[in-house]
Structures are given as structure tokens and as C-alpha cells.
Amino acid sequence: MKLIPQIVFAIVLLAGIGYFSWNVRKLIRNIKLGRKIDRTDRKTERWKNMARIALGQQKMVVRPLPGLMHIIVYLGFIIINIEVLEIIIDGLFGTHRIFAPLGATYDVLIGSFEILALLVIVAVTVFWIRRNVIKLKRFIYPEMKGWPKNDGNIILYFEAVLMFLFLTMNGADLSLQQLGAEHYTQAGAFPISSLWLPVFENLGESTLILIERSAWWLHIIGILVFLNYLYFSKHLHILLAFPNTWYADLNPKGQFDNLESVTNEVKLMMDPNADPFAPVPTEASGVPAEGDMDNVPEKFGASDVMDLNMVQLLNAYTCTECGRCTSECPASQTGKKLSPRKIMMDTRDRLEEVGKNIDANKGEFVDDGKQLLDDYITREELWACTSCNACVEACPVNINPLSIIMDIRRYLVMEQSAAPTELNTMMTNIENNGAPWPYNQMDRLNWISES
Amino acid sequence: MSESIKVSTMAEMMAEGKTPEVLFWVGCSGSFDDRAKKITKAFVKLLNKAGVDFAVLGTEESCTGDPAKRSGNEMLFQMQAMTNIKVLNGYEIKKIVTACPHCFNTLKNEYPSLGGSYEVVHHTQFLRSLLSDGRLTVEGGKYKGKRITFHDPCYLGRANNVYEAPRELIQKLDAELVEMKSCKKRGLCCGAGGAQMFKEPEKGDKDINIERTEQALDTKPEIIAAGCPFCNTMLTDGIKGKEKESEIAVMDVAELIANAEDL
Numbered sequence: 093m094k095l096i097p098q099i100v101f102a103i104v105l106l107a108g109i110g111y112f113s114w115n116v117r118k119l120i121r122n123i124k125l126g127r128k129i130d131r132t133d134r135k136t137e138r139w140k141n142m143a144r145i146a147l148g149q150q151k152m153v154v155r156p157l158p159g160l161m162h163i164i165v166y167l168g169f170i171i172i173n174i175e176v177l178e179i180i181i182d183g184l185f186g187t188h189r190i191f192a193p194l195g196a197t198y199d200v201l202i203g204s205f206e207i208l209a210l211l212v213i214v215a216v217t218v219f220w221i222r223r224n225v226i227k228l229k230r231f232i233y234p235e236m237k238g239w240p241k242n243d244g245n246i247i248l249y250f251e252a253v254l255m256f257l258f259l260t261m262n263g264a265d266l267s268l269q270q271l272g273a274e275h276y277t278q279a280g281a282f283p284i285s286s287l288w289l290p291v292f293e294n295l296g297e298s299t300l301i302l303i304e305r306s307a308w309w310l311h312i313i314g315i316l317v318f319l320n321y322l323y324f325s326k327h328l329h330i331l332l333a334f335p336n337t338w339y340a341d342l343n344p345k346g347q348f349d350n351l352e353s354v355t356n357e358v359k360l361m362m363d364p365n366a367d368p369f370a371p372v373p374t375e376a377s378g379v380p381a382e383g384d385m386d387n388v389p390e391k392f393g394a395s396d397v398m399d400l401n402m403v404q405l406l407n408a409y410t411c412t413e414c415g416r417c418t419s420e421c422p423a424s425q426t427g428k429k430l431s432p433r434k435i436m437m438d439t440r441d442r443l444e445e446v447g448k449n450i451d452a453n454k455g456e457f458v459d460d461g462k463q464l465l466d467d468y469i470t471r472e473e474l475w476a477c478t479s480c481n482a483c484v485e486a487c488p489v490n491i492n493p494l495s496i497i498m499d500i501r502r503y504l505v506m507e508q509s510a511a512p513t514e515l516n517t518m519m520t521n522i523e524n525n526g527a528p529w530p531y532n533q534m535d536r537l538n539w540i541s542e543s
Numbered sequence: 544m545s546e547s548i549k550v551s552t553m554a555e556m557m558a559e560g561k562t563p564e565v566l567f568w569v570g571c572s573g574s575f576d577d578r579a580k581k582i583t584k585a586f587v588k589l590l591n592k593a594g595v596d597f598a599v600l601g602t603e604e605s606c607t608g609d610p611a612k613r614s615g616n617e618m619l620f621q622m623q624a625m626t627n628i629k630v631l632n633g634y635e636i637k638k639i640v641t642a643c644p645h646c647f648n649t650l651k652n653e654y655p656s657l658g659g660s661y662e663v664v665h666h667t668q669f670l671r672s673l674l675s676d677g678r679l680t681v682e683g684g685k686y687k688g689k690r691i692t693f694h695d696p697c698y699l700g701r702a703n704n705v706y707e708a709p710r711e712l713i714q715k716l717d718a719e720l721v722e723m724k725s726c727k728k729r730g731l732c733c734g735a736g737g738a739q740m741f742k743e744p745e746k747g748d749k750d751i752n753i754e755r756t757e758q759a760l761d762t763k764p765e766i767i768a769a770g771c772p773f774c775n776t777m778l779t780d781g782i783k784g785k786e787k788e789s790e791i792a793v794m795d796v797a798e799l800i801a802n803a804e805d806l
Contacts, residue, residue, distance in 0.1 A: 154729075343652065344648075344651075344652050344702060344703050344704070345701055345702045345703075346648035346652055346697075346698050346701075346702025346703050347648070347652035347653060347702075348612060348613075348653065350617070350621065350653060350656050350657060351617045351621075354617045354618050354621050355621055355657065357618070358618065358621040358622050358625055359625075361622070362622070362625055362626075392617065392618075393615065393617075420729065422731055422732040422734060422751045422754070422755075423745070423747070423751070425731075425751075425754060426747045426748060426749040426750065426751050426753075426754050427747035427748030427749060428744070428745045428746070428747040429745065429746075429747075430745070472745055472746075475742075475745060476744070476745040476747075477737050478697070478732045478734060478735070478736040478737040478739050478751065479613045479697075479736050479737030480697040480701065480732035480736050480737070481697060481701045481702055482697075482701070482729070482731070482732065484701075485701050485728055485729070486729075498613075498615065500615075501614060501615030502615040502616075502617055503615070504615055505614060505615035505616045506615065506616065506617060506618055511614055511615070511616070512742050514741055514742040514743065515614045515738055515741060515742055517741075518610060518611075518614070518738065518741040518742075519610075519611055519614065519616055519619055522606045522608070522610070522611055522619060522623065523619060526571075526604075526605030526606050526623075527571040527574070527575060527605075527606050528571055528606060528610050528740075528741055529571070529575055529576075531571075531574075531575045533602055533605070534602055535574075535575070536569070536574045536575075536601055536602050536604060537550075537552070537574075537599070537601045537602060538574075539569075539573075539574060539580040539583055539584065540548065540550050542580065
């Protein structure tokens with residue numbers, strides 16, 4: 093009979109971790125729907141970036157107040173996880189405070205967990221006030237209505253409740269230690285939960301044990317539920333910030349990639365000896381392949397999530413909708429429809445939709461008549477971008493909304509010839525006379541003699 | 544600005560069997576836009592004064608393809624790029640200076656993988672090196688103590704992390720450099736980038752250049768300095784919109800240096 097709690101614990105733990113892993117596999121499959129991109133060069137720089145930006149939170153503190161608050165919550169969750177390790181061992185083996193023999197170290201550990209837990213509650217309250225009372229501008233854009241708003245609040249409630257349960261568990265535990273209850277080892281320092289000892293006074297040992305056990309169980313179950321909530325939430329950033337910063341573009345922000353498929357065509361066009369009717373050489377061999385059925389010309393640019401690359405799709409899952417990109421965007425600031433955050437949210441929503449389509453159709457995507465362009469992201473948004481890179485600079489985890497905007501513009505221009513008229517005029521000028529305006533190429537040096 | 548200027552083309556240099564120290568990439572704006580042509584001339588005067596052996600491509604220069612690429616027309620961009628690379632490589636160009644951050648970014652970052660690798664510098668970086676090498680001297684003169692704010696062009700600043708060269712030049716003038724609310728890494732775009740220069744903006748509550756001009760005006764400047772012909776146009780329009788053109792001048796950093804020297 094004594095084993096029942098341990099068995100229940102093991103089942104709950106396995107179920108929690110199992111369901112999460114199942115969803116992570118789905119997440120990885122969805123990211124792999126994107127095009128391959130090689131981002132494994134310059135490894136030292138990548139590790140440094142990850143250490144500096146994800147682990148070190150360097151870009152968070154560009155805005156000092158929310159940056160500091162975020163570091164508290166972040167440290168809280170990382171450090172308090174050491175406590176979770178103890179809870180898991182205790183739960184599986186029926187022990188209580190297995191790390192207690194650490195003595196003074198244990199006191200320091202528990203003491204600092206408690207202080208952090210309180211700080212987390214304070215920070216989370218401030219965050220909640222910023223979202224719901226002060227209503228900071230970046231949290232009330234149109235894309236934040238409905239689920240994104242609730243999602244943000246649910247995360248804050250979760251964090252506050254988990255910390256509250258942790259402190260309740262410790263408070264009841266301390267009371268039991270003082271009563272000399274059996275099984276409750278004298279261990280740990282409790283700078284915060286000792287403050288509410290009076291609440292537990294006169295409750296009697298059995299009630300205290302009930303409170304302590306309930307808080308303990310709810311705390312660990314809450315953590316497992318929260319873990320599984322991640323996949324359905326913007327909160328995935330706590331894990332994905334790490335790969336996301338590792339795979340981020342290391343080139344200067346102004347450097348956009350040169351499409352290789354276009355290079356091949358342009359080379360062919362400019363080569364006077366090229367035979368326009370020759371079969372297209374395959375990528376690998378460089379020689380014409382007989383009967384190669386894969387010789388469909390590559391699509392230029394992106395109209396749906398499968399045309400984006402894997403890093404762009406990882407970006408979409410990593411975005412936690414903080415809106416720093418949007419609040420720095422010149423188009424958003426001047427009331428245009430474009431919001432870089434919405435570009436990322438749309439990409440993720442569409443990717444999820446495609447993923448569900450694949451699940452429902454036995455692993456095969458069945459055309460649903462929808463795409464990222466137009467059904468999610470409108471042309472008006474895309475053409476409002478000045479490519480200034482403010483969004484890329486602002487993102488605390490190096491997401492690049494601009495690259496998605498550019499890829500869809502490429503599709504619009506090269507596959508659909510659907511640029512705004514004035515841009516078509518500009519491009520015709522470049523083609524005809526080598527300048528975006530209709531000036532004669534032969535007049536390029538006139539400035540020398542003009543006064 | 545009275546002195547006549549001396550400019551050779553690469554073709555002329557080649558005919559004489561000479562190789563210049565640097566190629567000055569003038570850019571479409573610097574070649575054709577009336578306001579930008581003044582910047583081009585101011586920079587050339589400084590090059591002449593410092594005795595820099597330079598050349599331009601003249602009628603052999605063509606748009607780098609930047610506005611086409613930012614519009615999404617990769618095909619047109621690469622056609623422009625490859626044509627230009629043929630010309631540049633034909634003349635065995637090693638070093639390029641340009642007064643346009645868009646040309647600067649494209650030549651420096653996007654040409655190498657298409658076969659065109661050169662050392663590319665922005666004119667503010669080039670002027671700084673002329674000063675530090677003692678080839679050019681500048682004294683504050685007429686700008687001493689003036690309040691000057693510098694607008695970071697996106698394609699020079701954020702895109703390529705060049706923030707200090709233009710600022711050091713302004714400080715050389717003994718001017719009082721004042722920063723706008725959004726500057727350096729967080730500088731606000733003038734509204735022209737990404738080919739917006741060539742189209743009407745999308746619907747909104749305000750034009751981006753007006754927003755930026757207001758930020759500049761908040762610093763109570765006598766001069767707004769820029770380092771990009773397109774930013775210059777946008778901010779000049781903004782100042783006109785605010786009816787401040789009689790009090791506040793929008794000038795390129797090269798013009799400031801050339802004027803201080805009374806060139």
C-alpha cells in the first residue's frame with residue numbers, strides 16, 4: 093500500500109513527459125517542412141551568440157525595467173528546477189527532502205529558491221499590470237486580441253500559482269518540522285515561508301500534512317501541465333530561444349541572400365554560347381540527367397510556409413509575441429498595417445494548420461486552397477516594409493521577420509508580377525537605362541560640368 | 544563652391560595605363576538627383592584637395608540593383624550585379640568608395656557571392672581615414688559650436704554597424720553633436736528604404752519621414768546631418784513639411800566638411 097503514491101507519481105511523470113515528447117516530435121516534423129538551409133558554419137560564433145543572447149539575456153536589457161523583471165523570472169525558473177529534481181527523486185523513491193544531508197548548502201539552496209519565488213511573484217504581478225491595467229501599446233495591437241492575450245495571462249497565472257504552491261509546501265513543511273512530525277526531516281532555511289507560519293498555527297498535524305502533500309502534488313503536476321502547455325502557447329521560447337539564437341543569421345543585417353536558382357538562370361541568360369533549349373543540368377552532377385523528373389523549375393520566393401526555410405519556421409515557433417519588433421518598426425509606429433510580430437504569428441498559425449492537415453490526412457498534405465500569402469499576410473502589410481532591420485535588431489532572440497517579408501515579395505514580383513505600379517516603373521527604368529529614374533545612361537557624368 | 548573639379552573616368556585612366564587608388568561609385572542618386580549631385584561634388588572636392596588618385600566609371604556605371612532586390616526582383620538585381628561585376632573586374636578594381644549606403648551595402652555584402660569581391664567603404668569612413676592619415680585637415684570654422692544631429696542611415700548603421708565614422712567627422716568640426724531619441728542601433732528609418740523611395744507609402748496615420756523629422760526637431764538642431772542621399776531627400780521633405788527650411792539645413796557629412804574648408 094505504501095507504494096501507491098510512488099506508482100501514481102511515476103505514471104503522472106511518464107504521462108507528462110511522454111505527451112510533451114510526442115508534441116515535440118510533431119514540432120520538429122513541422123519545422124522540417126521548410127526548405128533546408130545550411131547554418132552550421134562559424135560554430136564558435138554560434139555558441140557565443142547563444143551564450144550571450146539566450147543564456148545571458150543580453151538583448152533583453154536594452155529595455156532595462158522589463159529586462160530586469162524578465163531575468164528574475166528566468167533565473168527563478170532555472171534555479172527552482174533544482175528543487176524539481178529533488179521532488180522527482182522524492183516522488184519516485186518515497187523519500188522526503190533527499191538532498192537534506194547537504195546541510196548548510198541545502199539551507200542556502202532552499203533559502204535562495206524561496207527568495208526567488210517571491211521575486212517571481214512580484215515580477216509576474218508587474219507583468220500582469222503592464223498587460224492588463226497600464227495596457228502598454230505593444231500589448232494591445234490588433235493581432236493580440238483573443239487567444240494571444242489570454243495566452244499571455246494564462247502563463248502569468250501559471251507562474252504565480254506554481255510559486256505560491258512552492259511557498260505553501262515549504263510553510264507547511266516547516267510547521268511540521270517544528271512539531272517534530274515523523275518523516276519531516278529538520279532541514280532547509282525558509283526566509284519567506286516562515287513569514288506565514290502564523291497561518292499554519294493551531295492546524296494540527298494531520299491537516300498540515302494534508303496541506304503539505306496537496307501543495308507538493310499540485311506543484312509537480314502543475315509543472316508537468318505547464319510543460320505540456322508550452323507546445324500550444326507562445327511560451328515555447330523558453331526552450332527554442334537556444335536553438336534559435338544558435339541558427340540565427342551571422343552575416344551583416346543588410347546582406348540578403350542571393351537566390352541560387354536565379355543566379356543559374358541569369359548566368360545562362362548572359363552567356364552568349366548558352367543553348368536555351370539545352371536540358372537543365374542537375375544540381376549534383378552539373379550534367380544533363382536523362383529522364384530526370386525533378387526538373388521542375390524551382391519556385392521563386394515564398395507564398396506558403398513550405399517555401400520558407402527551416403530557420404524561418406523555427407523563428408515562428410520561438411516568437412513569444414513580446415512586440416519589441418513591432419514597437420520599433422517605422423511602419424507600425426506610423427499606423428501602417430504592417431506589424432513584424434504578426435508576420436511571425438501568422439507564419440506559426442499557418443504552419444500549425446498545415447501540420448494538422450498532415451495529421452488528418454495520414455502524413456500527406458492535402459491542398460486546402462489556402463496559403464500564407466493573402467489568407468494570413470496581406471499585400472498591404474508586405475509593401476509597407478522599409479527593410480530597415482529595426483525588427484531584427486529589436487528581437488531579444490534574433491528572430492528575422494524581414495527575411496519572410498522579402499521572400500514573399502520575391503514570390504509576388506517574380507512569380508506573379510504583382511508589384512505596385514510605381515515599383516514596376518522603377519524596375520523598368522533600371523532595366524532600360526540602368527537607373528531607377530528615366531534618365532539617359534549617357535548623362536551619368538553631366539554633374540561634373542553642371543554648376 | 545567655386546573651384547573647378549577634376550574627375551577622370553576608369554576608361555581614361557586605363558588608356559593612360561594608370562590605376563587609381565580608389566574607384567568612386569557615384570550611384571544613381573549622386574549622378575542624377577539635383578540635391579545629391581551637390582553631395583557628389585562636395586565629396587569630389589575633398590578628394591581633389593587631399594590629392595586622392597581616384598576615378599569614376601561614368602557611363603559604364605549602372606544601378607547596383609538594390610531597389611530591385613528590396614522590391615523582390617532578384618532576377619533584375621542579379622542581372623544588374625553581374626553586368627556591374629563584369630565592368631569592375633574588367634578594370635581590376637580593388638577598392639570602392641561610395642556616398643550612398645545602399646550602393647555600399649550591396650557592393651560590399653551582396654556582390655561577393657556573385658563573383659565581385661572588393662574593399663568597399665562609405666565616404667564617411669574614407670574621409671575619416673584621410674583625416675587620420677593627415678592627407679586632409681579640417682577646422683571647425685563656420686560650424687564651431689553649432690548644434691548638429693546625425694541621422695543614422697539604416698543601411699550604414701544597423702545593416703553594417705557603421706555608427707562612429709560620421710560622428711567623428713562632425714566632432715572634428717568642433718560642433719555640438721546631439722543625439723535623437725532613436726539613434727545608432729535603434730535609429731528610426733527615414734522611410735525611403737526597401738524601395739519605398741519610389742512609391743507612395745501605404746495608408747497610415749503619418750508619413751515615416753515626418754515622424755523622423757519630429758524626432759530630429761526635438762533635439763533643437765541647427766543642422767540635420769545625413770550620410771545617405773535618400774535620407775537627405777526624405778528629411779528635407781520633412782523639414783519643408785514643418786516649414787522650417789529657412790532655419791534648419793539638411794546636409795550630408797561630406798558637405799559639412801567641404802563647407803568648413805570653404806571648398
